[in-house]
Amino acid sequence: MDFTFEEQQLAFRDAIRKFLMVEAAPEMLREIWETTQSGRSAEFRAKLADQGLTALSVPEDFGGIGLGDLDWVLVQQELGYFAIPDSLPATGYLGVYLLNRLPADVALKREWLPRIAAGQARIAVGHPINPLVADAKNADLLLLWHDDEVHALRPDQVELTLNPSIDQSRRLYRVRWQPGEKTRVCAASIGRTLWAGVIDRAGVAISAQLLGLAQRMLDLGVDHAAQRKQFGKPVGSFQAVKHHMADVAVKIEFAEPVVHRAAYALTHADPRAPVYVSNARLAAGEAALLAARKSIQVHGAMGYTWETDLQMFMKRAWALDATWGDRKYHKTRVANHLFASGAALGPGETFA
Amino acid sequence: MRLEYTERQKQFRAEVREWLAANVPKAPLQSFDTQEGFEQHRVWERKLSERGFSAVTWPKELGGRGSDLIEWLIFEEEYWRAGAPLRVNQNGVFLLAPTLMEYGTPAQKERFLPRMATAEDTWAQGWSEPGAGSDMAAIRSKAVRQDGHYVINGQKTWSTRAVFADWLFGLFRSEPDSQRHHGLTFLLVPLKTPGITIRPIKQLNGLTGFAEIFFDDVKVPVENRLGDEGAGWNIAMATAGFERGLMLRSPARFQQTARQLVDLYLQHRDQADADPAIRDAVMKSWMQAEAYTLATYRTACRLAKGGHIGAEASTNKIFWSELDLLMHETAMAILGARAELMPHAPDAGDVGHWLDGFLFAQAGPIYAGTNEIQRNIIAERMLGLPRA
Numbered sequence: 001m002d003f004t005f006e007e008q009q010l011a012f013r014d015a016i017r018k019f020l021m022v023e024a025a026p027e028m029l030r031e032i033w034e035t036t037q038s039g040r041s042a043e044f045r046a047k048l049a050d051q052g053l054t055a056l057s058v059p060e061d062f063g064g065i066g067l068g069d070l071d072w073v074l075v076q077q078e079l080g081y082f083a084i085p086d087s088l089p090a091t092g093y094l095g096v097y098l099l100n101r102l103p104a105d106v107a108l109k110r111e112w113l114p115r116i117a118a119g120q121a122r123i124a125v126g127h128p129i130n131p132l133v134a135d136a137k138n139a140d141l142l143l144l145w146h147d148d149e150v151h152a153l154r155p156d157q158v159e160l161t162l163n164p165s166i167d168q169s170r171r172l173y174r175v176r177w178q179p180g181e182k183t184r185v186c187a188a189s190i191g192r193t194l195w196a197g198v199i200d201r202a203g204v205a206i207s208a209q210l211l212g213l214a215q216r217m218l219d220l221g222v223d224h225a226a227q228r229k230q231f232g233k234p235v236g237s238f239q240a241v242k243h244h245m246a247d248v249a250v251k252i253e254f255a256e257p258v259v260h261r262a263a264y265a266l267t268h269a270d271p272r273a274p275v276y277v278s279n280a281r282l283a284a285g286e287a288a289l290l291a292a293r294k295s296i297q298v299h300g301a302m303g304y305t306w307e308t309d310l311q312m313f314m315k316r317a318w319a320l321d322a323t324w325g326d327r328k329y330h331k332t333r334v335a336n337h338l339f340a341s342g343a344a345l346g347p348g349e350t351f352a
Numbered sequence: 353m354r355l356e357y358t359e360r361q362k363q364f365r366a367e368v369r370e371w372l373a374a375n376v377p378k379a380p381l382q383s384f385d386t387q388e389g390f391e392q393h394r395v396w397e398r399k400l401s402e403r404g405f406s407a408v409t410w411p412k413e414l415g416g417r418g419s420d421l422i423e424w425l426i427f428e429e430e431y432w433r434a435g436a437p438l439r440v441n442q443n444g445v446f447l448l449a450p451t452l453m454e455y456g457t458p459a460q461k462e463r464f465l466p467r468m469a470t471a472e473d474t475w476a477q478g479w480s481e482p483g484a485g486s487d488m489a490a491i492r493s494k495a496v497r498q499d500g501h502y503v504i505n506g507q508k509t510w511s512t513r514a515v516f517a518d519w520l521f522g523l524f525r526s527e528p529d530s531q532r533h534h535g536l537t538f539l540l541v542p543l544k545t546p547g548i549t550i551r552p553i554k555q556l557n558g559l560t561g562f563a564e565i566f567f568d569d570v571k572v573p574v575e576n577r578l579g580d581e582g583a584g585w586n587i588a589m590a591t592a593g594f595e596r597g598l599m600l601r602s603p604a605r606f607q608q609t610a611r612q613l614v615d616l617y618l619q620h621r622d623q624a625d626a627d628p629a630i631r632d633a634v635m636k637s638w639m640q641a642e643a644y645t646l647a648t649y650r651t652a653c654r655l656a657k658g659g660h661i662g663a664e665a666s667t668n669k670i671f672w673s674e675l676d677l678l679m680h681e682t683a684m685a686i687l688g689a690r691a692e693l694m695p696h697a698p699d700a701g702d703v704g705h706w707l708d709g710f711l712f713a714q715a716g717p718i719y720a721g722t723n724e725i726q727r728n729i730i731a732e733r734m735l736g737l738p739r740a
Contacts, residue, residue, distance in 0.1 A: 001361065001422050002354045003646070003653040070353060222735045237738040239724070242731030246670075249730050253667040257646035258639075264355050279639050334635055338614060345638065346611030347429035347604035348365070350645045351355050 013074040019051055024082040026309040032085055033168040038138050049119020054092045062113035073208045073263035080212025083316050085169030087122050087135035089205045094198050095123030098143050101194055106185050108152055129325055136160050136173035146179040148188035167315040200266055202324035203277035207259040207284035213317045214291035218248045220310050221295035244294040251290050255283035275337040278330035288317040365426045372434040384440045385559035390516040393440035397471030407445045407469045415469030421652035428602035444468045444475030446599040448521050455579040455587050476514035478522025486725050489532040495524035504570040514563040515552045523584045536584035540576040557711045601672045603645035609679050610641035616686055624686045633682040640675045663733035666726035673716030680710035
């Protein structure tokens with residue numbers, strides 16, 4: 001039993017954190033909103049690729065690093081902390097997962113996996129669990145669900161309509177397309193399992209990002225409370241303000257191991273992984289939503305402004321919490337497990 | 353990361369499970385807040401100690417099993433799963449013992465620990481005073497050094513298990529004009545010493561789980577001092593760290609309650625679903641019990657790799673005490689009009705234990721440092737917010 005990460009995994013996480021601290025300051029994110037229509041920066045994507053992030057789970061045979069869900073989970077926390085506006089999770093994690101598991105004779109993976117690893121391709125992944133497809137317009141390849149089949153389409157094969165989100169960094173599209181023999185790359189019999197794997201991986205990715213977002217909003221709230229003075233002292237010296245922040249710290253502390261366990265369960269194909277993922281989604285979502293509420297409260301009127309950076313983290317948290325399965329969806333999955341007859345619950349069952 | 357038990361850990365679990373199945377009393381013991389119940393629990397502790405099970409994390413030569421924290425968690429899981437009795441000597445085994453092992457002299461360890469393991473000596477806590485509750489540094493009870501003794505005068509209160517226990521550990525002011533956390537000394541006091549008057553305090557449940565203690569020229573030999581004179585505060589903080597941190601409330605306790613709550617909900621599902629908040633609270637209970645378990649395993653693994661428990665111990669205390677309330681409030685909501693029945697009420701059936709738990713859960717956010725104090729600690733020491 002060892003519930004800690006390897007030194008190497010932590011070192012990689014730390015390196016990514018340092019890199020993002022320099023390269024992804026809130027001003028940079030704002031600049032991307034304001035100066036690009038796509039909401040994405042090719043230059044920034046190239047830097048992400050230099051860090052190895054696009055190659056992370058691409059197998060070594062295809063030019064990647066061949067790492068797994070546990071390595072990703074730590075990286076995703078950092079992506080959340082810095083509210084990275086990029087389709088990296090959909091491309092490097094979900095897209096790679098899908099492509100890599102397509103039947104062996106599908107030429108698509110030989111074509112795309114090396115390009116993804118090299119940072120030269122963006123993938124959009126569409127499943128009806130989300131009404132719209134994120135980053136469809138920037139994508140070089142769209143992997144779309146149709147009756148549990150997997151279809152692969154080029155941008156010229158789809159018709160896109162932009163739907164603006166409250167999160168300025170998100171780019172959501174309604175996608176109209178025609179499924180056909182030529183677009184299908186995987187039959188429903190195999191696709192069903194693959195899509196389930198995508199939903200669970202998206203669940204871990206989002207949980208981890210929500211944790212990172214929660215931590216960032218907590219840090220912003222604490223910074224503000226330590227600096228802002230009223231009644232002649234920092235507002236953070238008042239108990240009512242302290243306790244808002246402490247409540248968030250508690251939520252994060254007890255959500256993080258749930259998220260890490262879910263990632264571990266995916267890595268090891270644990271049959272309980274879907275329940276663990278939903279548990280992680282609910283725990284991390286709760287932490288992020290509480291962090292948003294408490295942090296804006298601690299910021300006072302400044303928190304309600306466009307100018308204050310808190311907004312970009314709050315909006316990301318609000319948006320992400322309902323993607324790839326909203327709370328209703330994840331609660332249903334937990335309930336189905338918990339209230340099934342003969343469910344193994346209670347002391348001694350957590351790791352059994 | 354490796355979230356599987358080793359073969360050795362599995363064998364340990366099997367051994368504990370088998371032993372408990374053969375030895376846990378078939379009929380529940382009486383409450384240890386009664387004289388008879390206290391003695392029944394003492395006998396049970398002695399039974400546990402025959403296998404080194406009363407203090408599994410202690411070294412073998414002191415009466416334990418030399419278990420690491422993972423084995424301790426496994427032991428606790430089996431213990432709660434088996435419905436075994438509550439631990440009457442918890443103050444000693446889980447709170448004082450780790451402090452004794454760190455700060456005690458070899459002679460003190462030899463003298464106190466083996467008798468603690470067999471519950472020949474049972475222990476009460478002596479922290480709070482009428483004027484020193486959340487503000488523990490306001491302690492006023494004096495211990496004046498005189499000819500190889502400390503002479504204690506003053507009053508302690510909310511002293512858990514003190515009504516029937518043999519010993520008390522606590523803080524006393526040994527430097528007459530000292531302020532706050534300076535000049536305090538950690539003493540081990542036999543409760544049978546002349547000059548001690550114990551007045552039981554009746555609790556919410558009608559029993560006397562704690563007491564106030566009056567000290568009137570009570571003489572305690574100097575060798576009963578733990579650590580240096582005047583160093584009591586830091587030593588006590590170490591105890592408080594263990595209490596809030598890991599060993600006071602193992603996750604298994606809450607997992608067992610969560611499992612029972614799921615069962616209770618399923619038994620009453622038709623009526624319970626009339627209030628949709630109940631189903632949600634049951635799910636939340638299970639998820640939080642699971643989260644507490646995962647977090648504790650993570651802490652145990654970090655400690656094994658040389659980490660320390662810091663202010664995050666305060667997050668634990670808030671989390672489990674609020675979870676315990678949630679679970680029992682939910683059970684009360686499911687039971688509806690039967691929830692108020694005392695366990696011995698003829699029509700209570702087997703639901704009365706939920707009321708006991710509900711009452712006890714009210715104390716969780718108060719004892720071992722109120723949750724408000726814990727939030728202050730988190731804000732100041734974990735998050736770095738300025739002091740008031």
